[in-house]
Amino acid sequence: MTLHLLTAEIGAGKTTFCAALAEQARAAGWDVAGILCPPVFENGIKTGIRAQNLRTKESRPLAVAASFDLRPSTFDLSLGNWFFDPAVIAWGNEILAAAPPCDLFLVDELGPLELMRGEGWFHAIEALRGQNYQVGVAVVRPSLLQTAQSLFPHAQILRLPASPADLLRRR
16 A cells, blocks of 8 residues: 655646546556546636546536636535535545545545645545555645645655656556
8 A cells, every 4th residue: 555645736737647547547457436626617717626536437516716706505615715515525525435445546635624624525534544545646735745744644745747657557
């Protein structure tokens, strides 16, 4: 079992890296589980975030930008410039709790909700600590890396750029 904390600045391609890693792992016959959070863009502007179950590829709208004019009333959990849907967070936590055992366990991302407020993907922290996977990857922004390292002191730090194939070869 190997756990990696994947870190890079905003817009560096962390989610793109995780999506490519998941596809390469699937192609190699691995059981891939966890949550991917791809952005939603409209006219080149990030207006939302989706949550995707990596086993089933089902996805749901997770967050909308505060500047988004048509914010649904269910998106009432505020963090910075984003409003999150608590029902989708609960759905994601069910997925994360049921993900292990698996070969590749991905969590995109452990952010301020999880590491500072004890909300968000809190089941991910338990599942990552349970170590019931071959390779674990948790996305963490640089400003929260020290906090994540205190939770996972044996995790390896993976800074982009790196290739998904390099990570899968470490199995």
